[in-house]
Structures are given as C-alpha cells and as structure tokens.
Amino acid sequence: YSEEQTTEDYLFKIVLVGDSAVGKSNLLARFARDEFYPNSKSTIGVEFQTQKMEINGKEIKAQIWDTAGQERFRAVTSAYYRGAVGALLVYDISRRQTFNNISRWLNELHTHSDMNVVTILVGNKSDLKDAREVSTAEGKALAEAQGLFFIETSALDSSNVAAAFQTVVIEIYNILS
C-alpha cells in the first residue's frame, strides 16, 4: 500500500456524460492526445484514458471514462458512473435539444454516483458561432441553478479543453486534501 502511495498519489475517476455527438470523445481525444476527428463515429470511444497531471507537486492520475455510443440508446450502465468523483456534463451549443437534455443526464448521474461528484457543465463547439442556439448566459444560469461549474469549449480549435478537465481535477483535489 505504501509503495502504491509513492508512485501514484491520487487516482480520480471522471466520466463524460451527455447526448450523442455533442463532442465527448473529441474533448477526450483533444485533451489526452491533442487529436481531433472531423467525422468521428461513436466507435472511436475508448473505455477510459488515463491522463497524468500534477498539482502542488502531487501526481494525479485522471482516469477519464468515455462511452462507446450507448448514450444514443439512453443505455449508459450504472457501472459507467460507479466510483466517479468528477463529471463533465456536455452539450452542443449549436443544438438546443442537447442542452434541454442536461437535466436528465444530471438526474442519471446523481442516481448512479455520489451526490458530491464534482461536475462541470460544458458547452462544446464554441467555434460554431453562426450556428449557436444556446447563449453563454443560459449555460451559466443553468450551472448556477444546479451548483455546477461552467465552461464553453471547442474540441475543434482546442479552446478551454484543458481548462475544463483541470477545473474538475483541481476541485476534487481541493476537496480531498
């Protein structure tokens, strides 16, 4: 056990949640590998990807879980959420329906994981300025009402992608330390 502690200070399970095609897999690909797939299919989803980070000289391993497309059938299993300490709740700023569905995903998250899971609401595809259907103010208001962090990202142009994951990891670290 003590050996484990020296090589791996913290391991945080973080889940990506949200409607199909909002960009969950590409957010992870951008963050973990600096890659982007213009025409990605759900099959690119890996089970999880582990990303090392450092906070206050401590090594943190963020184990980030992605779906393999089950969300299309609203069939994300409880095993997916089990043990999660962080979540990115993702919608697409160019598709209002994905924003409307956030409350359902939040319910599902809270049903299957600890109520204290650190959650950030992520409005992805901020690069699609001309197609925007959900304003930044609306995103912020929902996040405030539900007690979530909030950020807008683009997996395409990379903006705020690292910040989205880091916000969650730093907050989890602050709670645990």
Ligand code: GDP
């Ligand atoms: P998932 O089903 O939530 O995992 O979504 P994907 O990551 O597979 O992305 C669905 C589609 O949206 C793909 O064609 C991506 O190339 C595209 N996409 C993902 N993120 C962005 C983004 O930030 N901007 C734009 N313009 N397209 C994106």
Ligand code: MG
């Ligand atoms: Mg995916």
